Amino acid sequence: MRLRRLGGEVLLKLQSLVEVGRFSALKHKAPRFTRLSLIYARNGHGKSTVCALLRAASVRDAAAVLARKRLASRNAPGAKFEWADGTAEFDGRQWSTCPGALHVFDQDYVERNVHVAGSVTRDNKRQLLQVIVGQRGVELAQNIAQLDVDVRTASTRLSELERLIKASQPVVTSVEAYFSYEIPVDIEEQIASHSRAVIRDFRALNEYTRANHHGGASRPDQDALRAQCRRVVSILGRY
Incomplete structure (x- = not known):
């Protein structure tokens, strides 16, 4: 711990600390502090x-x-502290006075003003170690670190949703393309048209099957029939 007080006044005594931290009742019994004390x-x-x-x-x-x-x-x-120019006391609700600008160089100061990347990632392997000095810089670095966590969480969730969509809709090969499709205004008409074509070709196949026993019937184009079926399934699956 290192203390620095602007103006030159020094801390003389920790007169008392009561019911705070690990102290139930601490009294200052040592000699007064000087400009350099330990x-x-x-x-x-x-x-x-x-x-x-x-x-x-x-x-x-x-x-x-x-x-x-x-x-x-x-x-x-x-708490009660004696300074060279007066006493600052906390009475359980508020401080009696402010001793003035005081800098405490301790672990809390380091955490507030120095940001050091705590995990070994691909980025800090490249950069060795990221160190940011200054309270505002630390705040921004912490915000960036939280945004990185949010991005990774969102990416994981997005991958899971893509997996579920593809599992429920096997015809979907690209989720991005799936959501970019716009439903045509005549979708019902398209489905009805292709459905009629499928029914027509099925009827032709049935006619061919019945007539084949008596000979002379022309065989329908089965490839065209399969293509029509796939077209209807594709339209229904897409929308």
Whole structure:
């Protein structure tokens, strides 16, 4: 954790942290901080909580403090920091004052201002590693990453729908062409016309079959009959 306060004033004491993070009641018993001070502890012992509270104090953000209320606590969280030019205190609802512009260089700062591609994809294999610096750039990069996820999800859904359409309509070979077809205004007339032609050819085939026993009947064109049947099936399947 590294702190920087504009104007030169320094943080003197973490006077108290109450019911926040892992602290039930923390009192500052060490000497006052100087311009260069070190806070150290093992992982999970509250360093990030201190950073978050200092950042919240700098912008009078009450929600950030309330979000870190200690688990199972029935009391409101509180914090009190002593600066060289005054005290900033959170009373469970709001901050008493703003200590001024304060920069906290911690993991949260990195996550807000530096975007590093977290997964190994074909694109970042080509580019080695994508790094974007700046809060606005990070926001845009996160939006792009979410759009990539949305595109992949939509593509998967589209492929599934194409599979279902082709399974239910075997005559469809191209879904894109299928949806580009416009239904002719005379579709009913076309179907009726080809249906009549099929019926006519079937009747001719029946006449040929009956007359063939007595000889002399002319054989209908079976290829033309099959073509007519396929034409009617194609029209019905297309629309």
